[in-house]
Amino acid sequence: SAVISQKPSRDICQRGTSLTIQCQVDSQVTMMFWYRQQPGQSLTLIATANQGSEATYESGFVIDKFPISRPNLTFSTLTVSNMSPEDSSIYLCSASDRGQPQHFGDGTRLSIL
Amino acid sequence: SQQGEEDPQALSIQEGENATMNCSYKTSINNLQWYRQNSGRGLVHLILIRSNEREKHSGRLRVTLDTSKKSSSLLITASRAADTASYFCATDAGGGSYIPTFGRGTSLIVHP
Numbered sequence: 130s131a132v133i134s135q136k137p138s139r140d141i142c143q144r145g146t147s148l149t150i151q152c153q154v155d156s157q158v159t160m161m162f163w164y165r166q167q168p169g170q171s172l173t174l175i176a177t178a179n180q181g182s183e184a185t186y187e188s189g190f191v192i193d194k195f196p197i198s199r200p201n202l203t204f205s206t207l208t209v210s211n212m213s214p215e216d217s218s219i220y221l222c223s224a225s226d227r228g229q230p231q232h233f234g235d236g237t238r239l240s241i242l
Numbered sequence: 243s244q245q246g247e248e249d250p251q252a253l254s255i256q257e258g259e260n261a262t263m264n265c266s267y268k269t270s271i272n273n274l275q276w277y278r279q280n281s282g283r284g285l286v287h288l289i290l291i292r293s294n295e296r297e298k299h300s301g302r303l304r305v306t307l308d309t310s311k312k313s314s315s316l317l318i319t320a321s322r323a324a325d326t327a328s329y330f331c332a333t334d335a336g337g338g339s340y341i342p343t344f345g346r347g348t349s350l351i352v353h354p
Contacts, residue, residue, distance in 0.1 A: 135284075164344075172330070172344040223284075228340045229290070230287035231277075231285070231332075236284050
């Protein structure tokens with residue numbers, strides 16, 4: 130099964146700044162996803178990261194706020210832009226092939242002051 | 243997109259007892275998956291069951307799927323303190339969509 134490395138594992142940021150989260154997979158995968166999770170809550174899908182093209186965003190999430198890159202089949206980044214305290218959350222990267230189980234990184238715990 | 247709903251939201255049992263969690267969903271699916279999440283960690287995949295399957299086993303885990311009732315159950319037998327975690331079911335929207343959406347989860351506490 131794929132191993133996902135996500136970094137940073139946690140960060141504390143000032144409001145108005147941006148943070149880029151990196152996700153590295155140890156093998157080529159078809160699909161990569163970015164989720165947000167409030168402590169004790171479910172996962173909310175932000176977007177599907179598409180290799181070589183623009184990400185597919187879910188309702189309520191926009192590219193200007195959460196730009197995503199996926200330059201190849203093993204790597205993706207999520208940027209949280211112009212952060213506010215409401216963006217404080219856990220951000221999770223996952224990867225899978227179509228119809229197969231997802232593999233998750235350990236997440237990035239983000240706090241905005 | 244649909245979202246599975248787990249029941250109960252919280253479960254507290256003694257070591258050695260069995261734990262049963264249920265998941266209900268709304269529309270047809272391709273697959274249903276169960277995941278575990280330990281505090282402060284990412285999700286770990288437990289079992290994937292396809293829509294044409296009715297039951298799967300993996301060690302002390304047993305998953306059933308009833309597509310007529312649009313429900314699934316996860317049974318953990320002979321539970322251990324290390325099973326303490328949150329458990330999520332994830333369903334896709336069927337057809338050509340394999341993107342899973344997650345329920346709110348069941349928080350399981352196993353007391354030693």
